[in-house]
Amino acid sequence: MLAAIDLRMYPKTDAELPHPCAHLVHAALLDAVRSVDPSLSSEMHDTSQVKPFALSTLWPRTRASGDTLAVPKYTECRLRVCALTRPVFEAVSAALFPRLASNGSIRLASHEFKLLHAALESPYGGAAEYADLLHDRGAGIDLRFTSPATFRRRGLNVPLPDPMLVYGSLWQKWQAFSNVQVPESVFEEMSAALALSRMDGHTRVWKFPRYMMTGFVGIAGYELVGKVSAAARELFGALSSLAFFAGVGYRTTMGMGQCRVAADTAEDDTADSDRDVPQESSCHAV
Template identity: 35%
Template structure:
């Protein structure tokens, strides 16, 4: 039940293009795991970033069998040239030691929760499909429902009904700092970036365990719509310390 975020550290002249990264990934998938598109919930998310110190592309894999098939191909890219909309050389391929790399399991997502406040930072535009339009605000129910649906679908781990109700009906916003920005790839949408501290009052230990599991899952799965284009890239941050 492994989840992994593999980062390609790149040499190039500009950021990867969202559609280029997605096309590159889909070509790999067609070669080694064509069944992916029949699995229901998207078992991956993509992202990219960087600047003066170099660029990177990120492939997060949410099913162990997909990781087993794709990771040998990904790690073999070190030293190779790839095209992610633009040409790049892959300097390194890592799953640890980079802020957006990681490896965990679904059971580990549920390890000791850290209290009733869940702090999430939204790094790339995040939006949701709502009544046929893109909606750009990180309302608690929209965020948690997006994550819960994917976690349940991919891990075959349904939340108890009373936990689901507590999360979706009882979670509020304790603290908020952010703005809306225009999405820049393929979609006509505005998304949210910034920091939100979600709060679940009077929660049981089981409810807090699920709340924090969803927050940790967000690092790998992303939140909201179009995570295959790099939207909805999220991670926990230290609210008390005031830093990431």
């Protein structure tokens, strides 16, 4: 099972937070999960394997300046919590939904954020079974990278939407968590035919307390070149759709690599055009 929870909250007092603050979100989420399922919480924290969840950083409607987010009290902020397995979704739900129902809050650094709303609805939330994802979406798909995406290769970061790295990362997650098995040969056929058809973007640096990460934001188009089997086209569609839940690349549990199939709209193409402002495309839609 796959779920993306679109979570809204506001700070009870004026809040100043680092941007990104996904490490604070990460800590708050694991805290919340610990209260309902301590062993799952430590598994989510400790495993060095591919992790069964992804997070966004906090995106208020106000704009950030540099590496700081100044959020006036009562300002609605958005957050995505994505689960790649049913146990994680159930634990996150058990941690969040009762708290929501009781007008509860979560704490990011020293700031209390009142939970407002959590939904599994588009455009930022959703739910699906892995099997649902396996359908042909065509030979060309655009992905929008709304938070910095980077990949590891031979010990170095590669902040580029390279088809091999992007779809390799998604395939790794599919293999780790999907209850629907797809033969490796189908992935090999797909990736041998997969080219980058277009790209428009730039790198952005995210400063975390103990390290900086450079990643790609923008849009990238992928295309299956030549004739491929129906199974390969379906896997291409599935992995592309999986990006919405799993993110791509490195540190997706720290807000990086938020990514989704780009809708064919003008809004989508112009998102993230204001480069000195950290934002996801949602900021434009508000």
